Amino acid sequence: MNLPPANPSAPPARRPTLKDVARETGYHITTISLALRGHASIPTETRQRIEEVAQRMGYQRNPVFYALSRFRQEGRVRAPAPRIAYLENYGAGSGNSRPPYQQSIYEGARRQAELLGYQLEVLAVGEDDHDARSLSHHLRDNHITGVVIGSFQPGFAEIALNWADYAVCKIHSRHTEPNATVVANDQLREVRMAFRRLAALGYRRIGLAVGRADEDASGHRHTAGYLMEQAAVPADRQIPPLIFPYNTDAGMLGGMITRWVRRHQIDAVICNWTSVREIIEAAGLHVPQDVACACLCLCDAAPEGLAGVRPHLHLVGERAVSIVVTQLKSGQPGLPEVPSSIYVQSTWQDGPSAPPRN
Template sequence: MTRLPTSGQKKYPTMNDVAAVVGVHPTTVSLALRSHPSIPLATRTRILNAVREIGYIRDPLLDAFNYHRCSKHTSKQSPSIAFVADSNSAPYFNGSAYHPFVYEGVRAVADPQHLSLEIFSLGNNGLTPNRLNTILTSRGITGILLSTFTLATKDIELDWGNFSTVKIESHHLLPQIDVVSNDQCQAARLCMRKLREAGYRRIGLATALDDETRLQDNFSSGVLVEQAELPAAECVPPLLFKRAEITEIATRIATWVKENDVDVIMTNWNEFFREATWLTAEGIRFPTNPPLHIPRDVAFASLDAPADRPQIAGIVQNHRLVGMRAMEHLEVLVKTYQRGAPKNPSGTYVPGYWRDGATAPKKVARRTRVQGATL
C-alpha cells in the first residue's frame, strides 16, 4: 500500500527549502525563478541548480489561487507602453491608411490588459533620445514599441538594457531587435501569381528606394523569386524611384511602362489616386501628361490595397494584425523581464490576401487575323 504522508511530512520541497539550500531569502528565489534582472546571473544559476537538485516544482493549486486573486485585483495605476516614432514620419502617420490601423491593433491588445499607451515623436519639441531615455526611466516605462522611422533615423541611443522593445517594420533601424512586419515578400509573390492567373505576363514592380531599404528589399525579393520560374521575355526590370512630387514619379512610371511594354503596374504607392476619380468609360486617370488610363492603357495592382478604394485590385495587408502581434510580443517580453537587444533577433511576418478589383480585370486575349486565322 502507498503510505500517505503524516502531518509532519512535506509532500514536496518548497521555495523556503530552496532558499535554505542556497542561503538566500525566499524572495530572491522567487525573483530568480522569474528571471528578474535584479538577481545576478551567478546567484540565479545557483538557485536553478538547487531547484533541480531538491526537485522543487511550483504548486499548481497555489498558482491557480494567485491567478484568481490577481485577476480580481484592480491596479490603481496602469502600466504604460511607449509608442515611439520619429517626427519625419508624422505626415505618414496622419495621412495614410497604414499607421492608424497599426495603432488600432496595438490598442486592441493593450486596452483589455489595462496598459496605457504614450506616444512619443522623436525630434518634435526638442525630444532627443537622451531626453526620451530620462522620461521613460522617470515614469517607470519599460516597454517600447518602435513604430515607423524614415531612413534619416538610422539608430536611437537609449539605455536599451533597461527596456523591452519590439520594432514594427523599419528593418534599417538599429539596434537589431525583434521585429513584426507585414510580409511584403509574400505580398509581391501572391500578387504576381494572381495577375498571371488573370492573363497578365509583363508584370512590373514600381516602388520607392527608401521603402525597399526600410522593408529589407522584400517587395523586390518576392518579384525575383517569382521571375526565377518565368521566361526571360516575361521578366520586367523593377523601377525603383526616389521620393519626389507625385506627378514627377507618375511620369517616370509612364515612360518605364512604355519602354518595357508593361501589362500591369504593381506598386505599394496608392498616392497616385488620392486626387483621382473613377471614370465609367475610361477607368482611373493616372496623373501624367498626357494621362494614362487604368485599366484601358495599362492595368494596376496595389501591394497595399486601401479599404476605401474597393475598385483597386491587389493585396490587402493586415496592418491591424501587425499592431496586435507587436503588442502581444512586447507584453511577453515585459512580463518575463527580457530587456535589451537579443543576441538572435526574431521576425514575425503577417501575410496579406488578394482582392479583385476593376483596375486589373481578367485579360481578354487579343484577337488578330492572320491569313484568315484568329489568334
C-alpha cells in the same frame, strides 16, 4: 539620422531592487516596501530617508507588479495602467499626420495594449520631437520599460537608448537599430502573390514600382519577391523594377511610371502606393485599358475598385504589443541574442483596376 546616446559611456546596469535599498539603509525589506508606498505606519523621518536613498540609487517601482499587487490586495486595480511607449518618427512635431497604413498598425497596437491592461503612450522622436536624451528621461520618469518602435520611416540609423533596461519590439524598421525582434507584414510574399494573381488573370508583362524609402525600410523584400517571380518568366518578358527615389511626389512618379510602362510595354503595374491608379491616369494613361494596376497596401484608406493585397496591419500592431508584454511579465528586458522576424500574412483582393484579360 542618428539619435545620439543619452550617455554613451555608461555601461548597462542592473536595476536596483527593494533588497538593494534595504541593504543600503539597514531596514527590513518590508519596511522599505511600506515606506515607498507612503504607508502611515512608517515614521515620516524614516520614510523620507528611505525615499532619498532609493532615489539616489535609481530605484524604480515596477508598474506591472505594482498593479498586480494592488489587484491581489483590493480585488481590482486602482493604480494607473502601466504604460508602453509607442515610438514614431513621421514628423508629428512638424504637424504631419500619421500615414493611413501606420494608423492601422497603431490602432491594432492600442487595442491590444488596452486588452492586456496597459496604456499605449505615443512618443514622437526626431528633429522637432524627442531626442535620445529627452526620450530616456521621459521613459525613466514615467516608469516606462516597454517600447514598441512603430514602423519608422527611413532616416534614423539608431535609437541610442540603454536597451538592456527595456522590453522592445520593432514594427518594420529594419534600417534602424536596435537589432530587436521584428513584426511586419510579409512584403516578399505579397509581391509574389500579386505577380501570380495578375499572371493568372492573363497579364504577361508585369512590372513593380516601389520607392527606395520603402525598400530600405523593408530590407528590400519587395524587389526580392519580384525578382524571384521574374526569374521564372522568359527573358523577353523580364522587366526591370522601377525604384523611385526618396521624396518623389505624385507628379514626378506619374511621369516615371508612364515612361517606364511605354518603354517596356508593361500591361500591369504593381505598386505599394494606394494612389497608384490616380497617379497613372493623371499622367495620361487609362486604367485598365492602357495598363492594369494593383496595390500592395490596401489599407482602410485605399480607394474603392483597386485590386491588390490587403495586409492585416492591425494584427502587426497587436503582435508587437503582445511580444513586449510577454517580455515585461517574464522579467526579461533587453535585446535577444538571436533576434527573430515574425510575418503576418496578407490576402489578395480582386478589383476593376486589374480585370481578367482575354
